[in-house]
Amino acid sequence: MTPQDITKLIVRVSMKDRGAFDLLYRQTSAKLFGVCLRVLNDRAEAEEALQEVFVKVWTKADRFAVSELSPISWLVAIARNHAIDRVRARRQPVAHIDAALDVADPAPGPEALAVAGSENERIYNCLDELEQDRAAAVRGAYLKGESYAELAERHSVPLNTMRTWLRRSLMKLKECLER
Amino acid sequence: MSLAEDNGPERGGDEILAAEYVVGVLPLDERQAANRRIENEAAFARLVDQWEVHLAPMAAAYQPVEPPETVKPAIDRQLFSGPAGAGSAAAGGGLWASLAFWRGLAAAAIAAFAVYAAIPFINPPVQQPEMRLIASLAGDGSDVKYLAMYDAADSRVSLSHVSGERATDRDFELWMIEGQNPPVSMGLIPAGATAHIVITPEIREKLASGAVLAISLEPVGGSPTGQPTGPVVAAGDLKNL
Numbered sequence: 023m024t025p026q027d028i029t030k031l032i033v034r035v036s037m038k039d040r041g042a043f044d045l046l047y048r049q050t051s052a053k054l055f056g057v058c059l060r061v062l063n064d065r066a067e068a069e070e071a072l073q074e075v076f077v078k079v080w081t082k083a084d085r086f087a088v089s090e091l092s093p094i095s096w097l098v099a100i101a102r103n104h105a106i107d108r109v110r111a112r113r114q115p116v117a118h119i120d121a122a123l124d125v126a127d128p129a130p131g132p133e134a135l136a137v138a139g140s141e142n143e144r145i146y147n148c149l150d151e152l153e154q155d156r157a158a159a160v161r162g163a164y165l166k167g168e169s170y171a172e173l174a175e176r177h178s179v180p181l182n183t184m185r186t187w188l189r190r191s192l193m194k195l196k197e198c199l200e201r
Numbered sequence: 202m203s204l205a206e207d208n209g210p211e212r213g214g215d216e217i218l219a220a221e222y223v224v225g226v227l228p229l230d231e232r233q234a235a236n237r238r239i240e241n242e243a244a245f246a247r248l249v250d251q252w253e254v255h256l257a258p259m260a261a262a263y264q265p266v267e268p269p270e271t272v273k274p275a276i277d278r279q280l281f282s283g284p285a286g287a288g289s290a291a292a293g294g295g296l297w298a299s300l301a302f303w304r305g306l307a308a309a310a311i312a313a314f315a316v317y318a319a320i321p322f323i324n325p326p327v328q329q330p331e332m333r334l335i336a337s338l339a340g341d342g343s344d345v346k347y348l349a350m351y352d353a354a355d356s357r358v359s360l361s362h363v364s365g366e367r368a369t370d371r372d373f374e375l376w377m378i379e380g381q382n383p384p385v386s387m388g389l390i391p392a393g394a395t396a397h398i399v400i401t402p403e404i405r406e407k408l409a410s411g412a413v414l415a416i417s418l419e420p421v422g423g424s425p426t427g428q429p430t431g432p433v434v435a436a437g438d439l440k441n442l
Contacts, residue, residue, distance in 0.1 A: 030441075033442050040281070047273055051268050053263065060264075072272055073279065076273075084337065087336065088250075089250050089253075090254050098260045099257070103225075110229040111229055144258075145255060163225050164256055165260075168225070169226055171228065188221070188224070189217050192224065195220075
């Protein structure tokens, strides 16, 4: 499926076309489930989240017309933001069991980088301009939906320090992206 | 349209908040506040969208995982069974906007659109598929919303009025902006739930995905100068359908 095909499916879904919805699910649910699973780190919860994500896609498909995202990125953004909302709403932040083993993990593997085309290199080049631990914090937060509180604990710095760090890194990133 | 950056001492405040939102680090209460602003403030929603675009390449690292087969039937049950709308009601926030959006469409436009959507299913593409473009037009500080559809087959732009009224002594004028070129008038938008504007061959040549449609508020009869003279009340990119 090309991005154009997925765009067509989303537009049809916005017109409440169930056939298009079924096809869109078949084409994209594995990627979106991967997103939910990574952020929530819990299979049952990720299944519930995926269900809610596709309900959102059905009801909000018309919003795609005002987004500049590619169709698959738009769907990933819905799934990611929903999973992060869910993880924040948990009564107690459950420490990721693999947190200790996982510190260096957030960088995409070689296969993911190979998939990434030239358009994608810019964000990676800009991340490379940041100090290593800050770039890792941005990546970890993005992929796993880590909160300021979790990042502060992992990097052993006060919450406000973490926030200042990350904000500065994000402004640097923006400067670089717009160069 | 004013830029968020113009808002005085909090310069950069929304920009950084949008970035924090997209990266995902905000605590629950701040995320919820940001979610509400995304729903209600077009300028903030656009900042968030831009950060999503910047950071989206990182999502390549998410490995696809086949979900269990029970998930899709559960979605369908939630959306499509039980009393009408029961499933949709569970969707929460975005629902009313979506409903209002689509209710604003004239039945005729929906029907015509549905036929286009169905054609590829009914018969395989025998003739050359004609170009069709769609744009959702909206703006900051304005409740004017239109859905625009362009069908190359009949050389006209169809507009569905979603919300927002014009003042009695003003007209809405539709413009096409292509790349860095000055806006080109496509004509006045007749009042009403749906409107059709027949476009000239020159504009037809330039209409393509990526061009921007914009609506400005003009004196009755349209801009006297050939360029927009009033505020732009709604705008949006054309996308392929």
